[in-house]
Amino acid sequence: MKAYILTLLLSVSSLHLLWSQPFLGQTKNIQSESLASDQQIHVYLPDNYEKGDKKYPVLYILDGQWFYLNGIAIQKTLRGENVLPEMIIVGVDMKSRQVHDSILNNKWDEYASFIKKELVSYVDQTYRTNQDRVLFGWENNAFLASELIIRESSPFTGAIVSNGGSMDEKMVESFNKYSNDQKPKYLFMANSDKDIYTVRYSNNFAKDLTEQNFANLTWEYRKFNEETHESLPYLSMYHGLRFYYHNYGSIVYASIDDFHQKGGIPYLREYFRQRGERFDQDTEIDNSTKNTLIWMAWKEDNFSSFDLFMKEFADVLDTKRYASAYWQNRLAQFYLKYGDVVNAITYFNRGIQKYPDPKYLAKMHAGLGEAYRSKGDRKLAVKNLKMAVSCATQNNDPKLADYESLLKKK
Known part of the structure; x- marks a missing residue:
């Protein structure tokens, strides 16, 4: 029993040390005039923050005492930036359930003012931020996040509203008043039919949004009916970020049929144009997508699409990826x-x-011989098949007999 207690104490101690380590961020106190008190926040900076002068989007997490680590976990477990960008994460610590409920019940307007004005201003002045600001709120804070994304001139470009949310006439009037002066906004709502406490609010919120049909708001409401009131926040945060950044990464197709069904080359060009303009990136189709489509057409044995991509993406064929006998032989074959x-x-x-790689020389000469034979040029066909036999002999190629057989047929 003593050993068990010691192990438990060490585990708790290790967790405390882990929280204090730099990769979990900094703890700051902000003097809030709106709330007439100090407010504690936790700030996580991306791994590459100190390596340059890049500006980063910010994810603001209300009830940071519960969900701040969720935001960090999402960042830490992603590999590369093709799904989500690196982000600054700000967790707003409401300290305890009692403080949480007290603020939202008695100081709603003051707390909203702190978030919208003081907190955002502090973060922008202290850290290198861009204009993408996403706000996460769960349960009571879902209603606050709803208001902050829709009502009044808001600094937030996106909101993730989990297990709650609502909209009233004043919010509608406010959004219509300011929407033309702001960037397009994104709202992701999540709930579960098992959350008997809040699902009716989410359902009504979605109904109201459908009826309003705001021109400058893109929104989605998703049900995760395997989850409960307490288990949904992590999922909703991740899927909300994926929704907000739906066109951040290179487009990924499941198949060549998927490529054509989604609109082919015209859709692909438009996707990258919109992506580039929204996130200040290149508006041209990137090489990764070009390479993937060429490879996919080859893999699916779809020559018409392969030929299309080879012509449309001719520029990528001069890049380093194709600078090898392996690739030249594959394309030629x-x-x-x-x-x-x-x-x-x-x-x-x-x-x-x-790229006279001995490993591929016999294959390429044999293929060239076959191509000339098909073209009716017997002289060049024989010449290259002899070269194939010679290269195969020098390199102990197991296909030597095959090349000799091809030569005899000429």
């Missing part, structure tokens, strides 16, 4: 398989001349 001997000859010759 696919062209040869579908009878496009002109392109097959082009890529076989490029591979032989620019």
